[in-house]
Amino acid sequence: MPNKNSxxxxxxxQEVTVPEGATILEAAKQAGIDIPVICYHEAxxxxxxxRICVTDVNGGRLLQPACVAQCQADSSVETRNERVERSRKTxxxxxxxxxDLSEAPEIQEMMSNYQADSERFPDAKSRDHAIIDDNPFxxxxxxxxxxxxxxxxxxxxxxxxxxxxxxxxRGHDTEVATSFDISMTESPCVFCGQCVGVCPTGALKSKxxxxxxxxxxxxxxxxxxxxxxxxxxxxxx
Amino acid sequence: xxxxxxxxxxxxxxSSRGRDALLPVLWDIQTAYGHISKEAVxxxxxxxxxxxxxxxxxxxxxxxxxxxxTGETIIRVCTDPSCGLRGxxxxxDGICQKVGVQHGxxxxxxxxxxxxxxxxxxxxxAPAALVSKRGEGExxxxxxxxxxxxxxxxxxxxxxxxxxxxxxxxxNDLSNLEQYGDYGALRHALDAISPDDIIAEIxxxxxxGRGGAAFPTGMKWKFTRQSEANPKYVVCNADESxxxxxxxxxxxxxxxxxxxxxxxxxxxxxxxxxxxxxxRGEYPKATKILEEAITDAESANFLGHDILGSGFNxxxxxxxxxxxxICGEETALFEAIEGKRGFPRxxxxxxxxxxxxxxxxxxxxxxxxxxxxxxxxRGATWFKGLGTEKSTGSKLVCVSGHVERVGVxxxxxGMTLRDLLEKHCKGIEGSLQAVLMxxxxxxxxxxxxxxxxxxxxxxRGIDSTFGSGAIMVxxxxxxxxxxxxxxxxxxxxxxxxxxxxxxxxxxxxxEILQRSxxxxxxDTDRLRDVGLTMTESSLCGLGQTAASAILSxxxxxxxxxxxxx
Numbered sequence: 001m002p003n004k005n006s007x008x009x010x011x012x013x014q015e016v017t018v019p020e021g022a023t024i025l026e027a028a029k030q031a032g033i034d035i036p037v038i039c040y041h042e043a044x045x046x047x048x049x050x051r052i053c054v055t056d057v058n059g060g061r062l063l064q065p066a067c068v069a070q071c072q073a074d075s076s077v078e079t080r081n082e083r084v085e086r087s088r089k090t091x092x093x094x095x096x097x098x099x100d101l102s103e104a105p106e107i108q109e110m111m112s113n114y115q116a117d118s119e120r121f122p123d124a125k126s127r128d129h130a131i132i133d134d135n136p137f138x139x140x141x142x143x144x145x146x147x148x149x150x151x152x153x154x155x156x157x158x159x160x161x162x163x164x165x166x167x168x169x170r171g172h173d174t175e176v177a178t179s180f181d182i183s184m185t186e187s188p189c190v191f192c193g194q195c196v197g198v199c200p201t202g203a204l205k206s207k208x209x210x211x212x213x214x215x216x217x218x219x220x221x222x223x224x225x226x227x228x229x230x231x232x233x234x235x236x237x
Numbered sequence: 238x239x240x241x242x243x244x245x246x247x248x249x250x251x252s253s254r255g256r257d258a259l260l261p262v263l264w265d266i267q268t269a270y271g272h273i274s275k276e277a278v279x280x281x282x283x284x285x286x287x288x289x290x291x292x293x294x295x296x297x298x299x300x301x302x303x304x305x306x307t308g309e310t311i312i313r314v315c316t317d318p319s320c321g322l323r324g325x326x327x328x329x330d331g332i333c334q335k336v337g338v339q340h341g342x343x344x345x346x347x348x349x350x351x352x353x354x355x356x357x358x359x360x361x362x363a364p365a366a367l368v369s370k371r372g373e374g375e376x377x378x379x380x381x382x383x384x385x386x387x388x389x390x391x392x393x394x395x396x397x398x399x400x401x402x403x404x405x406x407x408x409n410d411l412s413n414l415e416q417y418g419d420y421g422a423l424r425h426a427l428d429a430i431s432p433d434d435i436i437a438e439i440x441x442x443x444x445x446g447r448g449g450a451a452f453p454t455g456m457k458w459k460f461t462r463q464s465e466a467n468p469k470y471v472v473c474n475a476d477e478s479x480x481x482x483x484x485x486x487x488x489x490x491x492x493x494x495x496x497x498x499x500x501x502x503x504x505x506x507x508x509x510x511x512x513x514x515x516x517r518g519e520y521p522k523a524t525k526i527l528e529e530a531i532t533d534a535e536s537a538n539f540l541g542h543d544i545l546g547s548g549f550n551x552x553x554x555x556x557x558x559x560x561x562x563i564c565g566e567e568t569a570l571f572e573a574i575e576g577k578r579g580f581p582r583x584x585x586x587x588x589x590x591x592x593x594x595x596x597x598x599x600x601x602x603x604x605x606x607x608x609x610x611x612x613x614x615r616g617a618t619w620f621k622g623l624g625t626e627k628s629t630g631s632k633l634v635c636v637s638g639h640v641e642r643v644g645v646x647x648x649x650x651g652m653t654l655r656d657l658l659e660k661h662c663k664g665i666e667g668s669l670q671a672v673l674m675x676x677x678x679x680x681x682x683x684x685x686x687x688x689x690x691x692x693x694x695x696x697r698g699i700d701s702t703f704g705s706g707a708i709m710v711x712x713x714x715x716x717x718x719x720x721x722x723x724x725x726x727x728x729x730x731x732x733x734x735x736x737x738x739x740x741x742x743x744x745x746x747x748e749i750l751q752r753s754x755x756x757x758x759x760d761t762d763r764l765r766d767v768g769l770t771m772t773e774s775s776l777c778g779l780g781q782t783a784a785s786a787i788l789s790x791x792x793x794x795x796x797x798x799x800x801x802x
Contacts, residue, residue, distance in 0.1 A: 038737075048583050050737045051774045062781065063773045068583050083773060087738070090770040094741035121745055122757060147740070156288075166294030167578065167734070170561075172744035174734030177297075179289040180275045180304065187290070 007073035012080070016071075024055055024066035024077055035079050036088065036110050039148035040067040041198055044158045047149060052110070054087050055079050063087055085114060092116040097124035098172065100143045103202030107146070125172070134183035136225040137191045139210045140176075144203040147174055151195035151204060164189040243269075244280050256287050257594075259295060259576030263302055264518075264557055271311075271371040272303040287576065298578040298733075300560035301369075301518045308343045311369040312386055313354035317480040317727055318673070318709055318720050319637040320356075325364035329353055331383035355562060355727050356480040356677075357519050360637035360707075361644045362394050367519050375521040393522075396487045397644035399661065402623070402631045405607050406491060406647050412526055413533065417494040420539040422610035423501050427547040430613070435506040436462060439609065441617035443629040448474055448565075448602030449678070449704050450778070451693055454609075457599055460589035462507045464597035469509040471500050471551075472574075472593055472600040475516040475523075476558050476565040479676035480727055481707030484633040485603035487645045489516070489523035492607060493530035494539075497553060499606030501540060502613060504551045507599050512553040515570050518560055527555055562731035566777050567592075567600045569733065580735045581777035604633050604706070624650035628692035632703065638710035639666040654687040658710060667712030671794070675704025677724045678782030680789035700789070718753045718797055721787055725750040728783040739780030742771040746784060753797070761798045765791065 008017045011024070011031050018027045023046075028035050038050035046067045054063035056078040063084060064077075071077075078084065092107070093116045101107050111118065129142035147167075155165045164187040168177035178187045196204045211221035247265050251258045262281055266273050273296050282289045296302045314320075314329040329351070333339060336349040343350040359365035362379025366386055369375050378386060379394035398406045411417045426435055440455030461469060473496065477485040489496060500512045516524055531553055534540040542550050561579045563569045568582035571593045592598025608630055612620045620630045628650035634657070637643050641663035648657060654672065658665055672682040680701045682689070689695050696702055711720060729747040734740040745767045749760050768784030768791075775781045791798055 047735070048776055049735060051776070052737075054774045061773075065583075065774075065776075083769075086766060087770045087774040090766045091737050091741070091774070094745050094767070094770075095737060097745070098741060121748070121763065123752075124748055125744060147734070147737075163288030163290050166288075166290035168294055168297045170298050170578075170734045171729060171732035172734065172740055174740060177290075177293070179278065179293040188288075 007071055009071050009073065009075045009077060011077045018071055022071050024057075024064065024069050024071055025053060027071050028066060028077075028079060033079055035066045036113070037067060038107060038110075038146060038200065039150070041148075041150050041200075044150050044153045044198065049147070049149060050091070052088055052091060054084060056081055056084055089114040089116045093118075093120035095146060097121035098127050099146050099201075100126075100141075101146075101201065103144060104146070104200060106200065127172070127175070129175070133207075133210075135185050135189070135191065136207065137193065138196050138204055138206050140184075141203050141205075142175055144201045145176060146201055146203075147176070148200055150198040150200070152176060154194040154198055155189075159194050160190070160192055162188050162190055162192070165195070241276070241280070244277055248280060248284050251284055254285060256285055256576040257574060258285055259287060259292065260556060260559060260573060263292075263296060263299075264559065267302050267559075268369075268374050269372060271307045271309065272305055274304075285576075291577075294578055295576065298561065299518075299558075302559050306343070306347075308350035309348050309371045311350045311352065313352045313357070313367045313369075314381065314386075315355070315357040315359070315363075315365045315367075316353045316723065317356040317677075318723050319360040319481055320364040321719070321723055322638055322711075322715065323363035328364050328366070328381055328383060328386070332386055335383055335387065354519075355730055356478060356482070358477055358483040358486050358517070359394070360481050360483050360635065360709075361397060363637065375518070377519070377522055396483075396490060397642075398487050398491065398647070399642075399644055400631075400647035401661070402647050402649055404611055404631045404647065405488060405495070405604065405633060406645065410491060411495070412491055412493060412530075414494060414530070414537060417492075420494070420498045420501070420534070420610075422613040423498050423505070423539060424545055426502055426505060426613055427545055427549060432462065432506045432508060435502060435613065438617045439506070439612060442612045442620040443627070444605065444608055444612065444620070445628065445693060446602055447604035447608075447632070447706065449479070449675075449702075451703070454601060454605055457589060457601070458503065458506050460587075461597045461599045464590045466590070466597055467508075468511060468596055469507050470593045470596060470598040471504045471507065471509045471512040472567075472570065472598055473500055473512065473514040473603060473606055474565060474567060474570060474600055475514055475520070475603050476562075476570060477603070477705070478517055478519075478562040478565050478731075479678065479705035479707055480724070481637055481673065481676050481709045482635050482705040483637075484635045484645045484706050486520050486523050488603050488607055488633070489520070490526055493523075493527045494534060495607045495610060496527075496603055497530055497534055497540060499609040500553060501544070501551050502609050503599050503601065503606060505549055507597075509599070510550045510552065512551060513556055513574055513593065514553055515556045515558060515564070515574060517558040517564075524555065524557060531555070561733070562727075563733040563777075563779055566779060569777070570600070571598070578733070580733055581779070583776065625690075625692050625694070627694045632691070632706070634691070634703075634706045634708050636662050636708045636710065639669075639712040639715075640664065640710050641666055648691060650692045651690050653690050654682070654708070657691065657708075658687065665710060665712065667714060669710070670713040670715055671711045671717060673707070673709040673711070673720070673786060675702040676707035677727050678778075678785050679704040679707065680785055681793050683793050717790065717794060718750070721753065721790055721797070722747075722750045724786050728779070732779065732783070736774075736776035736780060738771045739775045739777075739783060742767045742775075742780070743783050746771075746787065750787070756798070756800045758800055760800060761791070764798070
């Protein structure tokens with residue numbers, strides 16, 4: 001029911017009334033319109049990083065990220081037009097050239113939705129990292145990291161206040177890291193597992209899942225996690 | 238234990254400080270030890286109560302900070318376009334050969350680390366270099382040679398400034414208080430003008446921000462004054478880092494008190510008692526001059542407590558950047574002062590309500606603030622009488638590259654680019670091929686476009702911009718593809734990595750231009766898609782303009798992009 005704190009706008013030709021302060025993403029959801037997202041997660045602070053959710057508001061010079069842009073009264077939002085599609089497709093193609101998306105089915109589906117060409121950028125520098133297996137609970141494969149920041153955020157003010165993780169370097173070389181790249185067991189990590197829970201790709205995964213992917217038996221997996229647990233307790237002494 | 242004691246001595250100055258002291262602490266340690274060790278990070282973490290991982294993240298963001306040991310002397314040679322034209326590559330390679338290292342390496346004897354650098358803002362003295370000596374700090378070197386960089390005594394430089402108008406700059410050196418004299422505009426304002434009237438005067442003057450975004454200064458001040466939250470801050474953006482831009486450095490070196498007086502007037506107008514002057518770490522000379530100027534102005538009671546007996550307090554603190562072009566973006570600059578990685582914030586909210594420390598903040602460019610005392614002293618009507626209706630006052634531009642006389646020029650808006658280059662700069666060296674107007678984030682102009690009057694409105698009319706005030710001139714001996722590669726390298730190096738379009742797009746753009754002498758099929762379309770995606774979808778002004786010069790080159794010099802069949 002519209003009241004004085006509601007605003008009305010048009011999304012893809014459809015009139016929508018939302019509370020003042022609602023984001024375009026929320027308004028679109030209410031109208032049953034799907035806007036793709038990569039970095040956005042309901043449980044973490046939205047930072048407008050991936051820009052997959054960009055929309056065209058009143059044909060403005062800049063496209064607006066639906067996850068953080070608030071609805072403007074009487075505005076007209078287009079969630080899919082030529083400009084929007086070019087941005088989404090190009091971002092996906094550039095991302096695919098840098099990151100191993102083989103364990104990110106949602107992003108792969110987006111790629112087919114937007115006719116993104118997985119070979120669009122030949123000879124591109126990819127972010128290759130060796131798998132880091134330094135604790136009994138989870139592995140880190142940053143070749144699959146899209147830099148959504150969710151793990152860093154839940155480790156910090158969004159949930160756990162542990163501050164084991166940071167972003168290191170910058171630009172295309174940006175990476176999720178610990179202080180001086182110390183192992184997770186040396187870091188303040190309390191192995192709460194929230195980072196693994198919010199990871200949208202295969203960059204963070206439990207050792208059980210990782211072991212199963214490697215074709216290890218249940219016994220072998222148990223042994224591998226025990227061994228590392230023992231190492232940890234020896235380190236502590 | 239030894240190092241812990243030494244660290245304690247350094248850190249004692251910061252005992253009651255919080256995270257906002259992080260960059261100053263890191264600078265102290267970087268200068269003393271040549272790098273910031275794990276042990277130092279541990280100590281800082283305890284003192285400032287900042288997580289170790291966060292500190293490490295900050296160190297690795299800023300290129301003048303190192304977490305690994307460096308040579309006793311770090312030599313950085315600028316390889317951006319203007320220095321590239323003047324033999325920077327040969328100087329860099331020469332040094333590397335002499336000390337036996339590759340770019341980015343430290344010599345076996347631990348004496349030298351040699352790196353290439355993005356623009357050092359000394360373009361009129363190209364090639365430029367920045368030398369850091371352990372225990373001493375930074376020195377800027379103009380007209381660098383292998384010999385001058387390896388000499389025991391590093392030389393000073395003298396910057397040229399030419400003014401038709403004699404407002405912001407003239408031939409006089411006014412760098413110390415004795416030469417500058419009274420803070421007459423501030424005194425007059427405190428005596429006789431209300432803060433609201435100051436703002437009205439600035440609004441009437443039509444002063445437009447000189448940093449690149451061209452926002453009306455008076456409106457910015459009014460919004461900030463109207464914001465209810467307190468305290469309010471005045472921040473001077475002296476993070477000039479756009480390739481080809483050096484006007485703010487010259488202004489700060491020659492007119493430090495003019496800038497401080499402008500900051501004090503801004504503070505009085507909006508109701509602020511605290512100002513920060515954020516200056517790029519690559520400007521050691523200007524930093525030193527400003528530090529002395531603040532001390533002198535405080536002694537004379539032009540700054541500090543109860544200024545000139547008026548009851549108005551205003552303190553200015555200098556903050557040194559540490560090698561990150563992105564910190565010229567206003568919200569990234571706030572993050573840097575707050576001791577964080579220089580990530581731009583999402584806008585809105587804007588600084589006028591949520592700026593530094595989330596408080597209402599006026600942030601202005603050096604040149605903008607330097608115009609303020611003149612407007613207050615001589616009146617908005619006088620200021621409006623200069624230039625054009627929409628581009629009032631005077632404007633500084635930095636001309637580098639192929640002209641007979643490079644330097645900072647103070648011009649009256651309306652002068653054509655041709656007049657500037659052919660008359661004031663004493664002519665073009667050789668035959669003109671292209672002008673890069675507005676800096677790396679600006680646009681290329683062809684020789685038949687140089688009759689454009691230099692005003693905000695006329696430049697906008699041909700889809701160009703004053704931008705940072707940089708004007709780079711290229712004659713027909715220049716390989717424009719090489720220029721584009723240097724611009725692309727600059728943005729690839731300086732993208733903060735926050736939003737995907739810029740983080741990925743600056744890398745892809747660089748890769749495509751790297752092979753532009755032998756392009757792959759489809760490279761032109763790829764480059765355009767990458768460029769338009771960055772322009773329309775990036776989070777901040779860096780990404781939104783990272784393809785600007787390159788897209789304009791595609792329009793104006795299509796022959797550079799022909800794909801062989």
